[in-house]
Amino acid sequence: MSTLLEVRGVSKRFGGVVANREVSLDVPEGSITGLIGPNGSGKTTLFNSIAGTHPIDSGSIRFDGHEISRLRVPQVARLGIVRTFQQTHVYRGMDCVRNMQISTPHSGDTLLSMLRESTAAETERALQLLDFVGLYGKRMLPAGDLSFGQQKLLEFAMALMNAPRLLLLDEPTAGVNPVLINGLVDRLKRANAELGITLLVIEHNMRVIMNLASRIYCLAHGEMLAEGSPATIRDDPRVVDAYLGAT
Amino acid sequence: MSNLTVLAGAPVLLVQLVVSGILVGAIFALVAYGMALVWGVMNIINIAQGEFVMLGGYVVFFLDRAGIAPVFGIPVAALVLYVVGIALYHTIIRRIVGRDMFTSILATFGISILLQQLANQLFSADIRTVRSGLPSLFFADGMITIPEVDLVGFAAAVVVGALLVAFLRTTRMGQAIRATAQNARAARVLGIDTDRVYATTFAINCAICGAAGGLVAMTWFIQPYLGLTYTLRSFMIVIVAGLGNLAGVIVAGAGLGVVEDLAGFVLGSEYQTAFVFMLLVVILVGRNLWLARERRSLR
Amino acid sequence: MTKSGRSVAAAIAVAVTGLALPWIVPSITTQAAFLWLMILFSLTWDINGGQMGYNSFGNVFFFGVGVYACALVQRDSGLSYYAGLGAGIGAGALAAALSALVLGPAMLAIRGHYFAIATLGLSIVAANVASAWEYIGAASGIAAPLFPGAIGDRAKFFYYLLFALAVLTFLLVRRLYRSRLGLAINAIRDDEDKAEAMGLHTTRYKVFAWSIAALLLGAAGGPVGNLVGFIDPNDLAFAGATFGVWMVLMAVLGGKGTLWGPVIGAVVFHVTQELFWTWLLGWQRVAMGLLIVVIVVFFPTGILGWVARRRTTAA
Numbered sequence: 001m002s003t004l005l006e007v008r009g010v011s012k013r014f015g016g017v018v019a020n021r022e023v024s025l026d027v028p029e030g031s032i033t034g035l036i037g038p039n040g041s042g043k044t045t046l047f048n049s050i051a052g053t054h055p056i057d058s059g060s061i062r063f064d065g066h067e068i069s070r071l072r073v074p075q076v077a078r079l080g081i082v083r084t085f086q087q088t089h090v091y092r093g094m095d096c097v098r099n100m101q102i103s104t105p106h107s108g109d110t111l112l113s114m115l116r117e118s119t120a121a122e123t124e125r126a127l128q129l130l131d132f133v134g135l136y137g138k139r140m141l142p143a144g145d146l147s148f149g150q151q152k153l154l155e156f157a158m159a160l161m162n163a164p165r166l167l168l169l170d171e172p173t174a175g176v177n178p179v180l181i182n183g184l185v186d187r188l189k190r191a192n193a194e195l196g197i198t199l200l201v202i203e204h205n206m207r208v209i210m211n212l213a214s215r216i217y218c219l220a221h222g223e224m225l226a227e228g229s230p231a232t233i234r235d236d237p238r239v240v241d242a243y244l245g246a247t
Numbered sequence: 248m249s250n251l252t253v254l255a256g257a258p259v260l261l262v263q264l265v266v267s268g269i270l271v272g273a274i275f276a277l278v279a280y281g282m283a284l285v286w287g288v289m290n291i292i293n294i295a296q297g298e299f300v301m302l303g304g305y306v307v308f309f310l311d312r313a314g315i316a317p318v319f320g321i322p323v324a325a326l327v328l329y330v331v332g333i334a335l336y337h338t339i340i341r342r343i344v345g346r347d348m349f350t351s352i353l354a355t356f357g358i359s360i361l362l363q364q365l366a367n368q369l370f371s372a373d374i375r376t377v378r379s380g381l382p383s384l385f386f387a388d389g390m391i392t393i394p395e396v397d398l399v400g401f402a403a404a405v406v407v408g409a410l411l412v413a414f415l416r417t418t419r420m421g422q423a424i425r426a427t428a429q430n431a432r433a434a435r436v437l438g439i440d441t442d443r444v445y446a447t448t449f450a451i452n453c454a455i456c457g458a459a460g461g462l463v464a465m466t467w468f469i470q471p472y473l474g475l476t477y478t479l480r481s482f483m484i485v486i487v488a489g490l491g492n493l494a495g496v497i498v499a500g501a502g503l504g505v506v507e508d509l510a511g512f513v514l515g516s517e518y519q520t521a522f523v524f525m526l527l528v529v530i531l532v533g534r535n536l537w538l539a540r541e542r543r544s545l546r
Numbered sequence: 547m548t549k550s551g552r553s554v555a556a557a558i559a560v561a562v563t564g565l566a567l568p569w570i571v572p573s574i575t576t577q578a579a580f581l582w583l584m585i586l587f588s589l590t591w592d593i594n595g596g597q598m599g600y601n602s603f604g605n606v607f608f609f610g611v612g613v614y615a616c617a618l619v620q621r622d623s624g625l626s627y628y629a630g631l632g633a634g635i636g637a638g639a640l641a642a643a644l645s646a647l648v649l650g651p652a653m654l655a656i657r658g659h660y661f662a663i664a665t666l667g668l669s670i671v672a673a674n675v676a677s678a679w680e681y682i683g684a685a686s687g688i689a690a691p692l693f694p695g696a697i698g699d700r701a702k703f704f705y706y707l708l709f710a711l712a713v714l715t716f717l718l719v720r721r722l723y724r725s726r727l728g729l730a731i732n733a734i735r736d737d738e739d740k741a742e743a744m745g746l747h748t749t750r751y752k753v754f755a756w757s758i759a760a761l762l763l764g765a766a767g768g769p770v771g772n773l774v775g776f777i778d779p780n781d782l783a784f785a786g787a788t789f790g791v792w793m794v795l796m797a798v799l800g801g802k803g804t805l806w807g808p809v810i811g812a813v814v815f816h817v818t819q820e821l822f823w824t825w826l827l828g829w830q831r832v833a834m835g836l837l838i839v840v841i842v843v844f845f846p847t848g849i850l851g852w853v854a855r856r857r858t859t860a861a
Contacts, residue, residue: 048758051743073739075744082743089739091739092737093732093735094733094736098732101726102729102730102733102744106746111751111754117725118729132765154835162744314788343842349601350657350846352603352662352663354838354839354843357836357838357841358789360787360838361835366834368828368829368831475670475787518678520674520677521674524671524674525667525837528668528671532653532655534660535660537657539655
């Protein structure tokens with residue numbers, strides 16, 4: 001397996017606060033990689049750095065061999081990296097189908113191509129993916145009318161619609177009804193296995209991430225603390241310490 | 248640009264423009280501070296700000312014509328506009344507090360047009376001014392002229408500003424206003440009647456504008472359509488200085504006054520207002536570029 | 547009747563009325579011509595306003611550019627009347643669209659209420675510069691060339707021109723909202739940061755949408771200038787306190803972000819205004835100011851929004 005995402009020595013500070021210090025990680029193509037750590041350890045900052053939301057202070061981020069740390073958000077997205085957010089971001093005034101239709105990949109778009117209506121194929125795919133996440137019955141509702149958990153599912157479906165190579169998921173199960181979590185985890189696995197999407201997942205739910213990921217990185221106080229298989233991480237005393245110390 | 252070479256060749260002219268700019272800038276700063284107050288406390292950008300100035304000017308003008316000197320006319324103008332502010336608050340403003348910015352901009356724009364046209368209908372479009380009868384002071388061999396009335400205007404603006412700051416710092420209502428500006432919900436929980444705070448804030452702003460209008464009538468002139476220029480001047484000063492930054496407002500106000508005077512001299516008075524608004528657009532574009540460099544991160 | 551059936555019926559009714567009006571009631575031809583202008587104003591505003599979330603208070607800038615461009619072509623090109631007019635309208639549309647393409651990237655990078663005020667500033671700058679610029683007539687403005695035809699024919703001619711432009715605008719806008727570009731600008735309105743994060747070329751689409759509005763506004767400039775016969779920089783071309791704010795208001799009144807909302811808003815607004823003029827004369831502007839406040843405060847979702855809410859509470 002080749003390395004799809006290569007983060008080397010990335011540091012980022014905001015004013016006096018060092019959010020990330022010399023963070024390095026590898027995400028192999030086709031894998032599910034986990035990123036854990038107590039609150040405030042810099043996980044979302046790292047995601048923001050990868051996605052291009054802000055520039056990094058030092059280090060390098062390589063996607064499929066290309067340096068992307070100086071690219072802007074839309075450019076990074078068009079290369080095939082899509083991320084979801086802790087607070088859901090969907091287009092609240094549009095119905096679910098339209099949310100999906102505008103989430104197609106945009107790397108080939110020109111003004112001319114945007115002047116046509118959505119194709120039948122695009123709409124079909126949109127409905128398929130809505131069904132995949134269980135939102136088919138709500139497809140005509142405005143996204144703003146969905147519950148928080150449903151919006152998370154929609155956001156996930158929109159991400160899949162964008163046909164990314166790498167999906168950055170920021171706490172996908174947070175706020176989701178525990179009854180529905182298993183179904184969500186199952187869909188994440190299927191997205192990875194059937195659609196070939198590489199996943200990098202921030203998670204607080206240990207049961208979920210141990211089940212999901214093949215390799216896990218643990219951040220604490222902005223630095224990489226430990227990495228390894230779920231079993232290794234679970235038994236690592238430093239990881240346990242970091243979490244206990246944080247509470 | 249021949250005026251530019253004139254300026255370069257006669258630095259004393261520069262001093263003249265800078266001094267008169269600072270003097271008029273004090274009035275700008277006063278009006279801007281009022282706008283910042285309403286913006287900070289109620290999250291409303293008051294497009295009708297300039298119209299309140301205009302109305303204050305008319306009050307002083309008509310009182311002066313009736314034989315009442317501006318020194319009394321200005322406090323009366325402030326009082327009249329205070330009452331107008333209370334009335335406007337209870338009829339209109341109360342209903343748009345808490346709504347989005349677009350609504351408040353559109354609504355206050357409507358009030359602006361309403362007042363502007365009302366003034367036009369009632370007072371005609373003629374230019375009015377209040378003759379102070381004060382002499383001009385001459386410096387540097389008569390090269391620098393400073394009308395005494397401009398100094399009076401400057402001093403009055405400073406006095407009103409100081410009174411306002413004292414009010415906000417020392418009185419209970421002033422403290423209530425500042426608390427509401429910080430966190431309206433918390434203020435309500437603490438028992439502060441935010442409705443009264445909003446009404447008072449808005450009315451105080453109108454009063455300030457009224458007083459400033461009297462100063463404008465004395466040092467310059469009044470006509471029904473001068474409102475928008477004052478509104479946009481205030482807006483410029485507030486976004487350059489930032490909300491809650493009194494020193495910044497003063498400096499920005501003086502700066503704007505100077506820049507306007509220079510522009511009026513170099514470009515000609517017909518282009519002076521165009522320059523002011525162009526500056527506004529440039530400031531907004533520039534501010535945006537500067538913000539974009541920092542790039543907020545999404546949560 | 548189905549929703550699309552209602553739409554078609556309404557469209558036919560409007561088209562028939564529009565075509566027949568100057569023959570049925572010739573005395574109101576000029577006012578009716580302005581009705582079509584108002585519809586064009588509110589539809590073009592809503593492209594960037596209600597549909598895209600960029601509330602411009604300065605779209606009248608593009609209208610004014612069109613007015614002056616046409617007047618200058620007519621004055622200086624030496625072409626015969628109709629050729630000059632045609633070239634002028636084309637020049638107006640082009641000049642306006644070009645200015646949107648040039649100014650767009652910088653202006654549309656500004657968000658929210660700052661954008662509103664920046665565009666307001668832009669239109670006022672234009673009004674002031676136009677009032678001072680000798681070449682284009684300064685404060686005295688420019689007179690339109692004499693219409694080669696009977697007096698009654700002039701109003702009719704420009705009525706149909708504006709009617710055609712309004713219809714063209716409606717059809718264009720309807721097509722736009724059905725396309726993926728329409729989806730894109732709605733997405734930009736609902737969550738621009740998300741749209742960027744999904745890879746949308748947001749700047750490109752924002753500027754293009756603004757340019758379409760500018761193109762149509764610029765095209766309308768020439769006919770209006772010729773209809774009125776005289777171009778005043780402050781009261782006609784860059785009339786910020788009238789046309790500029792009415793554009794916003796009509797769309798809000800009818801229901802912004804919808805297709806028919808701006809049309810309904812324009813009709814109600816214009817008819818009300820004509821009534822004010824007839825009954826209140828000098829005080830009509832005061833009444834307009836009051837009307838703006840009433841609409842904004844009591845009808846924030848507009849007529850269509852109010853109807854929709856009545857329907858859901860009744861159901």
